[in-house]
Amino acid sequence: MGPGPSTPPVLAGFNQQRRWVLVKGLLLLAATVLAAYLAVVLGAFDLTPGAVLGALLGREEGRAALVVWGIRLPRIAASLVMGWSLGLAGLGTMSLLKNPLASPFTLGISQGAAFGAALAIVAFGAGNLGAPALAGQSGGYWSLANAYLLTGCAMLGSLAVTAVIVLLARVRKMSPQAVILAGVALSSLSLSGTILVQYLASEVEVAAVVFWTFGDVARSTWREIGLLAAAALPITVYFLRHRWDLNAMNAGEDLALGLGVEVERVRLTGMLLCGLLVALGTAFHGVVAFLGLLAPHIARRLVGADHGLLIPFSCLLGGLLLLLADTAGRLLVGSGSLPVGVLTSFLGAPLFLYLLLKGGPR
Amino acid sequence: MILEAQDLRCAYGQRAVLKGVNLKVGSGQIMAVLGGNGAGKSTLLKCLNRILPLAGGEVRLDGMDLARMPRHQIARRIAYLPQRQEPDQLTVFDSVLLGRRPHIAWSASRRDHRVVEECLESLGLVHLAWRRMDQLSGGEAQKVALARALAQEPALLLMDEPTSSLDLHNQLEWADLVWSLVRRRGLAAVVALHDLSLALRLADRLALLKNGKVHSDCPVNELDEAAIAQVYGVRVRLTTVEGWPAVVPLGLMEKSA
Numbered sequence: 001m002g003p004g005p006s007t008p009p010v011l012a013g014f015n016q017q018r019r020w021v022l023v024k025g026l027l028l029l030a031a032t033v034l035a036a037y038l039a040v041v042l043g044a045f046d047l048t049p050g051a052v053l054g055a056l057l058g059r060e061e062g063r064a065a066l067v068v069w070g071i072r073l074p075r076i077a078a079s080l081v082m083g084w085s086l087g088l089a090g091l092g093t094m095s096l097l098k099n100p101l102a103s104p105f106t107l108g109i110s111q112g113a114a115f116g117a118a119l120a121i122v123a124f125g126a127g128n129l130g131a132p133a134l135a136g137q138s139g140g141y142w143s144l145a146n147a148y149l150l151t152g153c154a155m156l157g158s159l160a161v162t163a164v165i166v167l168l169a170r171v172r173k174m175s176p177q178a179v180i181l182a183g184v185a186l187s188s189l190s191l192s193g194t195i196l197v198q199y200l201a202s203e204v205e206v207a208a209v210v211f212w213t214f215g216d217v218a219r220s221t222w223r224e225i226g227l228l229a230a231a232a233l234p235i236t237v238y239f240l241r242h243r244w245d246l247n248a249m250n251a252g253e254d255l256a257l258g259l260g261v262e263v264e265r266v267r268l269t270g271m272l273l274c275g276l277l278v279a280l281g282t283a284f285h286g287v288v289a290f291l292g293l294l295a296p297h298i299a300r301r302l303v304g305a306d307h308g309l310l311i312p313f314s315c316l317l318g319g320l321l322l323l324l325a326d327t328a329g330r331l332l333v334g335s336g337s338l339p340v341g342v343l344t345s346f347l348g349a350p351l352f353l354y355l356l357l358k359g360g361p362r
Numbered sequence: 363m364i365l366e367a368q369d370l371r372c373a374y375g376q377r378a379v380l381k382g383v384n385l386k387v388g389s390g391q392i393m394a395v396l397g398g399n400g401a402g403k404s405t406l407l408k409c410l411n412r413i414l415p416l417a418g419g420e421v422r423l424d425g426m427d428l429a430r431m432p433r434h435q436i437a438r439r440i441a442y443l444p445q446r447q448e449p450d451q452l453t454v455f456d457s458v459l460l461g462r463r464p465h466i467a468w469s470a471s472r473r474d475h476r477v478v479e480e481c482l483e484s485l486g487l488v489h490l491a492w493r494r495m496d497q498l499s500g501g502e503a504q505k506v507a508l509a510r511a512l513a514q515e516p517a518l519l520l521m522d523e524p525t526s527s528l529d530l531h532n533q534l535e536w537a538d539l540v541w542s543l544v545r546r547r548g549l550a551a552v553v554a555l556h557d558l559s560l561a562l563r564l565a566d567r568l569a570l571l572k573n574g575k576v577h578s579d580c581p582v583n584e585l586d587e588a589a590i591a592q593v594y595g596v597r598v599r600l601t602t603v604e605g606w607p608a609v610v611p612l613g614l615m616e617k618s619a
């Protein structure tokens with residue numbers, strides 16, 4: 001639907017911009033589908049496209065079906081949902097705090113969740129994570145009560161850190177760099193707490209906690225994936241609903257207030273929702289470093305600063321990046337035991353340094 | 363449209379900034395708020411828009427108490443241009459579209475886009491529509507801020523020192539633009555300014571603030587040198603040059619005077 005001869009120049013430009021963004025969105029979707037296809041086909045157990053299709057359609061049974069439905073599809077879905085969540089939470093924290101260096105990992109929110117979950121594993125016996133992990137299996141070991149306990153404790157940890165960050169950023173009016181330093185301090189505090197918990201734990205519990213904190217998408221069952229997706233979806237809708245508010249807040253707080261935005265309400269609710277999403281993701285998949293920083297910054301390069309576009313692109317990119325990192329991790333070591341958090345750290349740490357040197361992209 | 367502020371009080375913590383301000387401005391009128399640094403000009407503008415909470419008094423818009431109106435409804439009637447334009451990566455088009463935020467429920471309609479287009483056209487900004495905000499000059503950014511405010515379709519414009527970062531050319535261009543927009547669209551405007559000559563050129567009424575109170579509130583032609591001397595502590599001469607009013611500073615007042 002091209003602009004006709006009567007379309008005014010500004011709106012013609014608008015239509016052209018949107019068409020270009022649509023092309024980028026379709027390319028991103030195509031890349032995700034391709035990455036998902038490769039993730040199903042490639043691995044320690046090679047599958048032919050025919051065998052994958054057969055398994056997907058229920059015509060194939062035996063090992064191919066087991067590998068596709070029992071191992072690879074949950075892993076792909078977990079990567080996409082976790083990546084989506086971190087992309088959203090990263091963009092959310094960045095925009096709500098107006099800080100290009102902010103993300104769940106750099107603010108210590110992920111580490112807070114990790115501490116809460118470690119406490120749940122050791123002190124309350126939530127999750128028997130060591131055995132299946134060491135056996136190289138995924139799924140089947142979660143009881144619902146354990147999932148609730150682990151998630152609840154992770155949530156408390158993450159929300160406690162979120163609350164401190166919001167207080168420091170808003171009440172004390174700290175600079176973006178100072179907030180990141182506070183994040184480093186809170187992160188260290190959470191890490192110390194996790195180490196203390198490990199010190200007091202038995203060997204099996206220590207193994208469970210250490211394995212769990214790596215950040216991995218191999219351990220999810222469809223239930224955790226579903227729970228995380230069930231949280232990510234309405235939270236995505238919330239942020240999309242408030243995309244105008246986020247645009248306004250990025251243009252200045254007084255301006256946003258003048259445009260009718262309830263700035264403090266949006267900031268507090270948004271940060272709590274980000275904390276909740278990170279808590280759930282971390283409880284199920286451990287700490288996945290830097291993805292919440294990578295995805296929004298790449299999205300900003302692709303589509304600019306409008307949150308109506310940034311939110312879907314950041315979520316999709318988060319999913320794609322985590323899926324690529326996980327697939328690469330599987331292929332690199334062959335056995336499927338390289339946690340994806342290690343790879344995202346390798347990718348994210350240089351980006352973080354680059355942003356620091358550049359003084360942020362704004 | 364009539365905006366009325368009665369006994370307006372505002373404080374930052376224990377420090378009272380506004381100590382009982384009374385103001386009234388109506389459609390087709392431009393009021394310049396003048397006063398020295400720290401007199402409370404910016405605070406007054408933010409109170410008129412409920413950006414800052416009041417410690418006392420009330421603001422009424424066509425008789426309705428602003429404190430009882432939801433923020434987005436206030437934004438449909440009153441547009442606010444902050445003093446500082448924060449660096450922002452939105453395109454000019456999207457930045458002006460933000461002005462439609464108080465009117466938009468979920469997504470921008472064709473009408474919203476048309477309004478933005480009209481605002482860009484009326485301020486001569488069409489050629490900048492797809493440029494990023496952080497790539498504009500100070501004068502261009504100030505015009506975009508005005509376009510965004512117009513996109514709100516407000517009855518009242520509140521402008522906080524809009525010319526503070528503009529050169530002489532852009533100051534005059536901006537003043538002429540605001541003057542003609544207010545007349546053409548029947549708006550009201552309250553503008554905080556430092557430049558007395560520009561205020562005399564632009565405004566219909568002047569409100570001089572001193573120590574958080576209105577020292578004098580008068581039509582432009584009734585301003586006298588004594589009032590300026592008392593508010594700023596500077597001896598001045600009011601004159602006209604080729605029909606334009608001008609304020610010539612003569613020297614600082616003696617402390618004891």
